[in-house]
Amino acid sequence: MGRTPCCDKNGLKKGPWTPEEDQKLIQYIQVHGPGNWRNLPKNAGLQRCGKSCRLRWTNYLRPDIRRGRFSFEEEETIIQLHSVLGNKWSAIAERLPGRTDNEIKNYWNTHIRKRLLRMGIDPVTHSPRLDFLDLSLLFNSTQLNLSGLLGLQALVNPEIFKLANSILLSQTHENQELSLQNQNSQGPELLLQKLQQNQLLHNQSSIFQHNDQLHNQISKVPNYTPQNVSSSSSQSIQGNMGSYLMNGQAFHENVISLQNYSYSASEVSENSTIQSLNNNNNNNNQNSQNFSFDTPLSGTEEEKESYCSNFNSFMKFEIPESLDFDDLL
DNA sequence: AAATGTGGCAACCGCCTGCTA
DNA sequence: TTAGCAGGCGGTTGCCACATT
Numbered sequence: 001m002g003r004t005p006c007c008d009k010n011g012l013k014k015g016p017w018t019p020e021e022d023q024k025l026i027q028y029i030q031v032h033g034p035g036n037w038r039n040l041p042k043n044a045g046l047q048r049c050g051k052s053c054r055l056r057w058t059n060y061l062r063p064d065i066r067r068g069r070f071s072f073e074e075e076e077t078i079i080q081l082h083s084v085l086g087n088k089w090s091a092i093a094e095r096l097p098g099r100t101d102n103e104i105k106n107y108w109n110t111h112i113r114k115r116l117l118r119m120g121i122d123p124v125t126h127s128p129r130l131d132f133l134d135l136s137l138l139f140n141s142t143q144l145n146l147s148g149l150l151g152l153q154a155l156v157n158p159e160i161f162k163l164a165n166s167i168l169l170s171q172t173h174e175n176q177e178l179s180l181q182n183q184n185s186q187g188p189e190l191l192l193q194k195l196q197q198n199q200l201l202h203n204q205s206s207i208f209q210h211n212d213q214l215h216n217q218i219s220k221v222p223n224y225t226p227q228n229v230s231s232s233s234s235q236s237i238q239g240n241m242g243s244y245l246m247n248g249q250a251f252h253e254n255v256i257s258l259q260n261y262s263y264s265a266s267e268v269s270e271n272s273t274i275q276s277l278n279n280n281n282n283n284n285n286q287n288s289q290n291f292s293f294d295t296p297l298s299g300t301e302e303e304k305e306s307y308c309s310n311f312n313s314f315m316k317f318e319i320p321e322s323l324d325f326d327d328l329l
Numbered sequence: 330a331a332a333t334g335t336g337g338c339a340a341c342c343g344c345c346t347g348c349t350a
Numbered sequence: 351t352t353a354g355c356a357g358g359c360g361g362t363t364g365c366c367a368c369a370t371t
Contacts, residue, residue: 016339016365038356054357055340090359105360106338114336 013047017056021046025053026061059102066098070107078104079112083126 013021028044034057037050046053059065070078074096081092089101089108096104113123120128 014341051357052340058358060339087360101359102339109361110337 012041012049012052014052017060021048022056022061025057029057029061059100062100064098065100065103070099070111074099075112078108079116079126082108082112 017025024044024046025040028040032040032043034054037054039050040046040053041048041050044053048056077096078092081095085091087105089105093099093101093104108123116123116126122128
């Protein structure tokens with residue numbers, strides 16, 4: 001009838017391991033090898049549960065464990081794998097030699113997750129967050145094409161948004177040089193000039209900023225009135241901008257520097273389960289017709305964090321190829 | 330200098346799956 | 351056949367160190 005219990009939990013020690021206990025465990029496994037965790041504590045002279053021994057060995061004492069700071073490559077790998085596998089830490093750990101699932105899980109929760117949030121990326125869906133953004137402003141813009149631009153790159157690049165905003169303000173003041181009638185063909189050039197003038201292209205570390213800052217800036221854009229949004233025109237501008245930004249810089253058009261880092265809303269389930277990556281942009285038009293923008297301005301933190309999955313197909317977002325997360329902080 | 334807050338991480342908890350007696 | 355355990359896994363907790371007030 002079944003196996004006998006692995007251990008009698010009464011009287012067994014819990015809590016942090018002492019160096020002496022570590023030494024006993026190491027010495028025993030060096031002689032007998034890992035495994036048979038049920039009998040290991042007794043044989044090794046440890047007052048620990050076999051489960052605790054296994055955990056200590058696999059997460060800390062194993063000789064092949066790499067300690068220390070995660071490299072950028074490791075971070076990138078983790079993000080990529082997480083976008084595919086979700087919280088399957090053991091599966092992710094298999095692809096990161098020397099790293100344990102526990103270590104990766106901790107690193108995700110304490111570093112990467114927070115950084116993604118600061119960057120305006122939902123760590124669950126790996127899509128942009130617009131938590132506090134009043135999206136109606138974007139859709140109601142009189143500056144159709146520019147608003148499309150704002151809704152794309154600018155959502156993760158407040159500097160570009162500032163620039164676009166300044167253009168709008170210029171137009172408001174009847175600055176003919178920045179006539180928005182020419183935005184489709186000349187807007188990107190003007191933007192580029194502005195960008196270069198402001199040396200924005202040389203300030204990679206300022207690319208991502210907090211959403212509330214973005215929201216504040218959007219609020220400054222004057223005189224919005226309703227107008228349809230053409231995703232194709234948005235794509236056009238985005239493409240141009242992508243080209244400009246890519247020119248000698250660290251952006252990839254069509255996203256995905258942390259490779260294939262682009263999703264569409266239709267492929268993100270309601271419970272934020274990651275279902276796929278590597279989506280092309282063909283779904284953008286149809287997806288943009290099916291949105292429900294119930295901005296959770298008064299929702300819980302979790303709701304706010306998971307919000308935005310519906311917004312993905314409206315926009316692409318980009319991550320600098322050589323982005324160093326630490327530089328963003 | 331002390332109190333309080335925050336972040337990082339090791340370890341535990343509880344559930345699930347597969348195995349075994 | 352099946353009850354029940356071992357091992358594995360993800361989520362969570364709690365301690366400690368450091369930062370801030």
